[in-house]
Amino acid sequence: MKDEPRVGVFVCHCGTNIGGVVDVPEVVEYAKTLPYVVYADRNLYTCSEEGLNNIRDTIKEYNLNRVVVASCTPRTHEPLFRVACQEGGLNPYLFEMANIREHCSWVHHDSKEATEKAKDIVRMAVARSLWLEPQEEPELEIKDSSLVIGGGISGLVAAISLADQGFKVYLVEKEAELGGLVRQLYKLYPTLEDTSEILNPHIEEAKNHRNIEVHTSTTIKDIEGYVGNFHVTAIKNKEQIEFDVGTIIVATGAWNYHPPEGNFQYGVLDGVMTQLELEELLKEGKLERPEIIVMIQCVGSRVGEIWSYELVGLFHSQATRLLSKILGARGSEEGWAYCSKICCMNAIKNAILIKEQFPESEVTILYQDLRTYKEYEDFYRRARKLEVRFLKYIYEIPPEISEAPGNKLRVSFYDPFAGEEMSIICDKVALSTPLIPSKDGILLAKKLKIPLDQNGFLMEAHVKLRPIDTQIEGIFLAGTAAGPKDISESIVSAKAAAARASILMGNKVIKTEALTAVVNQDLCIGCGLCEELCPYGAHIVKDGKSTVIEALCKGCGVCVVACPQKAISAKHYTDDQILAAVKNAFTEQLT
Amino acid sequence: MKDSKSVLVVGGGIAGIQASLDAADRGFKVYLVEKTPSIGGRMAQLDKTFPTMDCSICILAPKMAECYRHSNITLLTYSEVQDAKGSIGNFEVAVLKKARHVKEDKCVGCGICTEKCPVKVPNEFEMGLADRKAIYMPFPQAVPRLTTIDEENCLFFQKGTCRVCEKLCEAGAIDFDEKPEEIVLNVDAIILATGFDVFNPKAITAYGYGKYKNVITAMELERLICASGPTDGYILRPSDGKEPESVVFIQCVGSRDQRYNPYCSSICCKYAIKDAVLIREHHPEIDTYVFYIDLRAFGKGFQEFANRSKEEYGINYIRSNPGEIREDPITQDLTIWYEDTLTRTIKPLTVGLVVLCTASIPRPDNKKLSELIGVELDDLGFFRASHDIDHPVDLTVPGVYGCGFCLGPRVGDIPHSVMQAGAAVARMSEELAGMEEA
Amino acid sequence: MSVGYEPKILGFLCNWCSYAGADLAGVSRFEYPPNARVIRVMCSGRVDPVHILEGFKSGADGVLVTGCHPGDCHYVSGNFSTERRVEIMKKVVNKIGIDPERIRLEWVSASEGRKYAELVKEYTDSIRKLGPFPLNEISDLLDAAIGAFGSERVRWLMNKQLEEIEPEKAENVIITSIEREIERYQLFQILEKGNSTVSEMAKQTNLPSDVIVQHLIALMKQGTAAITAEAEHEYIYTLSR
Ligand SMILES: Cc1cc2nc3c(=O)[nH]c(=O)nc-3n(C[C@H](O)[C@H](O)[C@H](O)COP(=O)(O)OP(=O)(O)OC[C@H]3O[C@@H](n4cnc5c(N)ncnc54)[C@H](O)[C@@H]3O)c2cc1C
Ligand SMILES: Cc1cc2nc3c(=O)[nH]c(=O)nc-3n(C[C@H](O)[C@H](O)[C@H](O)COP(=O)(O)OP(=O)(O)OC[C@H]3O[C@@H](n4cnc5c(N)ncnc54)[C@H](O)[C@@H]3O)c2cc1C
């Protein structure tokens, strides 16, 4: 306590909401007896204009340096009263609320008991207020340039959106060409347009945009710094390039799974291929005559492994295991538990393309559940009209492929509808394989400290409400890097990533959380526990001392409780402040 | 960008809320128009949200409050768009602010008036499973936090008597004389986020909805299972308030059905899995079945969730075509005759409660808005995107964008709605920046 | 004041879920007993074991810590840290004569107004059955525990993921280590009041002499304690400055 505290207490009647149960005058009288309280009075509605004026005026008149309002919940009203304090010339963090409505008058009927409790609550608030300190919301400058990593459709769309909004963009692609996975495709569902019609305009626009610097054949070597000011080092054709950006969009995409050799006779029998390989044949016009083709869905996906989605760990222990799984997935039997959501539509697309080219071909799709969600249902109907055959197999009895006479293939499976074994003699088998996490994505995540989900896709800050943000401020996700998506969904996410990044850059300066943790450098011994625990990567231990990057810290306080040296404190929730309330919860210990 | 461009957002569900917040943070002056008394939309009614099962209102309420406080957002609740003209960069929109009869600057949200109002009406928020009064707060976390008098049911407006609420309100907030007000807004762009309606399964007579009390919709179940809902989160049958021994979910009710809605609603398989798991969590003794055609558990984390629901929670999935439902007049249990499509046999199953996973359908509002603003609707009645792959959030009039379920069941869930909201804001910023340069 | 005994409950509520749940109980007017006094923290992860023990010292008969359900923590994983800390703590306090029920961790979401109200009611009843906190009987031990839980060693053990050891074993190691630390603090406190001998310390703490000697050796190694003199077959220990 630096200056002698002068506390003002405003107790609210809230009409009869509080006043009807709690004896408000008695609480006011009690407040007056508390040490350092120089003013206490009551209002009918403290949150009304009249009540707020009263706060502003009283601060000046009584030279208050702490304000306590005893009324409703701080979760809705604290911001309002803080503003009033500020207008009265008091730092808004020298304000404290005592919730005597939601936590008292509304839940207790006995007036005497409620009044006693209200007094206790007020005493706790006054005690805490004595320890409060002024706080500032630090400002942080944001460079108005962005790095987009990955030049697939998502990276292109995000880059162009930002560039159109006037921001400088560095678009980094590790391959020599832009376009990503889409470049390999022939036609796109659901419109069946040529890939080039959709993709090429984006590539041209990115290449020619005056706000975009395209760097192909370039990989990221290092990224230092934090939101607003990242320093990027990249290697382009063996040469090092460097630049500074304010935000980063990760659009590193996904891989298409290849079954391990021998699985479904892939790589063993000619004519067994992935959908992507079939699509390449179609693209090159190598399907020359009507053929009998069987497509098998969910190859490598929906493998019945159970994961607890809730318990996605932070990625330290997982990255290595996931990496070996992805690399292994190209050569092991292990598959993926999730549904990749694009392969049902993709199979139907290829089936339609084949039937439209050669109506006499026979196409059969063997599926578990057909997941033609949304209006894609039409697409499914269109295929059925073209007499594409849909048959179900069950997970426990996967189809088997063997050689058949005459250079043909035999697909045997159990048809649950017919209740018996079936087999189809065909020319080709196309395996519908999922999108899987990419190695580059995982390695980059490690570099940027972005957690991974249980499968190895980059994890969003909040699955539902922050699906584009990562836990690291200033870094956003676009496209399949975060999980399977089709192109239109990838575009939506890429635009959204551009929007999120543009908000930071457009404001040029952002106010960051005032209530962060701070390290007392004299006490810190650099043990690194805080760095390990912080969910936001806000602690950085360098030269044996930890520092909190204020722009990243959200003020949860987890590190504060952990630090063995008690070197960390949480602004506005210091031990002194919390203990002041604890010690006054039941008896008066105000000193 | 020139300072203070402005945008009108129509619809205050999660999509509209997120679009408003993103636009406001981006520096736009935002007018958020919501026709009901509170923002929040469907998400406010949900209990938990799949697949991570966090509590819906817990994560939504802070966003609602942020909308209310944001200095760049003007909330116009209980309001509707009346007229619109102009084009990108210069739309003129007339908004009708309906008379709430409760003064926004006076009401403190204490709710005393609602306790004493004599008129009871089915509560829309609780899907009619509980009552509200003629003066009401739509739900406890409503934003703005004030009550509204519904003229159609209020005794004063209907019969000229009562005025009980006026006498009781200490804040003097009741104003019977308030008149609707028309506000004309000049905005640079428009974002539509009108969400979806729930298909009324009465149309499918074989299921007996509306006739049998124990046949309910999934939206109703969301309220039944919610800890702050009418039964405090206990699954109790509407007919007798008892816990059912078994529950069956019927999928694709009014979806994937040429007679009603040909498309797949995209979300019902996922929420059925969620709700089935929630039931087993609350009441492990209730046997739970899901009757489905294809189990569409696609997207991040869902197949895993479906697997867990089988193995850890013991949910029974039956691939089937349900035929008709009959009620036992004494026990009010329900017998469903269905075709097990895996074995091609017809079987009966008797359960205590049937939950219909009904289609999510376009709001009738879309038609009016499409006429006023000139944007096209697709064949189903959702807003048509100007290109299915390349421009998924642009509508067919420049400067008008869409997000959330009003674009159709594109993916249909909350995360995708949030992304679409961001995408709409990005498109708007790009196009307006482009105009400025030109 | 009143005839029966009224338990005093101290609650720590995280801002995002549990405090909101308590607010909802209010908004919904669910009545519950007025025995709890609550403190709002941003996350349950901010609750320090020392805060809990100080609660007992300040008169609480039971301490209730509530946070978001697993997976819902506003700060991703704060509540996992809390869970681990509280679990370890309960096992340790049990050994020093505090019924573990006096510390309770529960998850309350923002929609669980009813649950919050019922929790306060049920917990108040449960503490009523346990009776008042034996503050007078164990006040020295409690102080030692406050010291121990604030110590470098214990904070390290409670928060470091010991990856090399199996989880169950790790927990045993941690709990025993904390117990040892508390014992050491007991001796420390005795010495703080004045010089003492092993037999006096054994009498005051009920610890076996060999354990005390072990601790004293450790304290001497740290440079915290020293021998000042010899008296009738015994050394006299003192705190070194
Ligand atoms: C067989 C198949 C058929 C499909 N058919 C369709 C269809 O018809 N319609 C449809 O809508 N969708 C279809 N899809 C889905 C579509 O391919 C994806 O939605 C799309 O590729 C996602 O684009 P993206 O930019 O997110 O990722 P990608 O296309 O994977 O692009 C990622 C880019 O990032 C680069 N990169 C990765 N790491 C780094 C790094 N560290 N540094 C620099 N650059 C890096 C990669 O080289 C790549 O160019 C299909 C998918 C498959 C597998
Ligand atoms: C039973 C059920 C369970 C679900 N469970 C989940 C789940 O667990 N997880 C998940 O991710 N998704 C779930 N969903 C889907 C989720 O509800 C939607 O994705 C989401 O609510 C869509 O939000 P929205 O803002 O587009 O629409 P809405 O929530 O419908 O909001 C639209 C808003 O616009 C307003 N409005 C409409 N017309 C007008 C007009 N003309 N003028 C002004 N305002 C207007 C409406 O009043 C409403 O407030 C579930 C859906 C259902 C039916």
Ligand code: SF4
């Ligand atoms: S989209 Fe279809 S083929 Fe692909 S994993 Fe899902 S169900 Fe299987």
Ligand code: SF4
């Ligand atoms: S935990 Fe404490 S001592 Fe260890 S590095 Fe962090 S601040 Fe320093």
Ligand code: SF4
């Ligand atoms: S308070 Fe939380 S967010 Fe801030 S540094 Fe500590 S652990 Fe990280």
Ligand code: SF4
């Ligand atoms: S005047 Fe209308 S709203 Fe008010 S109490 Fe009477 S019926 Fe209810």
Ligand code: SF4
């Ligand atoms: S999501 Fe499932 S229940 Fe809903 S329409 Fe699609 S297939 Fe039917």
Ligand code: FES
């Ligand atoms: S915020 Fe509630 S427990 Fe972390």
